[in-house]
Amino acid sequence: MPTNPNRIQVHIDRALTNISVAYIQSASAFISARVFPVVPVQKQSDRYFVYKREDWYRDEAKERAPMTESAGGGYDIDNTPTYFCKKYAYHKDVGEEDRTNADAPLNPDQDAVDFVTTKLLLKREVLWAEKFFTSGVWSTEYTGVAATPGAGQFLQWNDATSNPIEDIDKAQTMLLELTGYKPNKLVLGAWTYKALKNHPNILDRIKYTQRGIVTTDILAMLFDVDEVLVAEAVQNLSPKGVAENNKFILGKHALLVYAAPRPALKTPSAGYTFAWTGLMGAGAYGNRILRFPMDHLGVGTERIEGEMAFDQKVVAADMGAFFKDAVA
DSSP states (O other), X not given: OOOSXXXXXXXXXXXXXXXXXXXXXXXXXXXXXXXXXXXXXXXXXXXXXXEOHHHHSSOOOOOOOTTXXXXXXXXXXXXXXXXEOEEEEEEEEEOHHHHXXXXXXXXXXXXXXXXXXXXXXXXXXHHHHHHHSSTTSSSEEEEEESSOOOTTEEEOTTSTTOOHHHHHHHHHHHHHHHHSOOOOEEEEEHHHHHHHHTOXXXXXXXXXXSSOOOOHHHHHHHTTOSEXXXXXXXXXXXXXXXXXXXXXXXXXXXXEEOOOSSOOTTOOOXXXXXXXXXXXXXXXXXXXXXEEEOGGGSTTOEEEEEEEEEEEEESOXXXXXXXXXXXX
């Protein structure tokens, strides 16, 4: 099977050695590994334990009279939750002709590594959006509407008369009362971020700051969270050979969650990412790049193959609030 780009495409008469053009998305555009803690695991699948919150928050200690038994009780543990790290992979073959004929600054081997890595980052981001950044996942959910919001609704934040600060503050306080933990991260789709940083209420709040410019750090202070993450990764929804159709992977929504600073025992978190680091050569995210000969495709041909093994789990659905259709 022929590979592409072929040797004709990578050999250019009088190629400039100080410039090439490649639309490679920055790693910072992908937020899936930055929202919830990554739990390194040695086994592909296993169980984890969940303490029942209601037993820990109940007031049951009682005054003790002399020479009497103290009040006592216990707590339940749910040992049924499991994870299973599926393995995702993609490869690019590099032939001897590609290397021999490639003019600087082209580097077929490095280009293949970058290409494969980007494919895996895209896959992880798409799965994260499907698992966490969608309707029907979180216990608390609101839907943005263009006018006259009712129960469970809010006025979309692209409307100048809306009040996103109050909407998020209300959700944050409700989750704090429900769980005992104040949400500390806010994830925004790119269009949602654009609406917020141009919202008159927000601009009015920061007009006396040093710069007077809305940034994610300023939004984090306004919304009283540790971090605001903006999802800017783009996916081409068209198959090869069809006109390009690029869309942001994460839609026009917002997600407010409590995420543990790091994985630990007896530490709640709205979600976790389990990364299978037990594989030989796997990195912190269950990722690895393999290189092996494919001489049956031609002497000197090598396959650059990337793998990533992980499972993204909603651990505590009551620790998140989803704002569906936050902007029109």
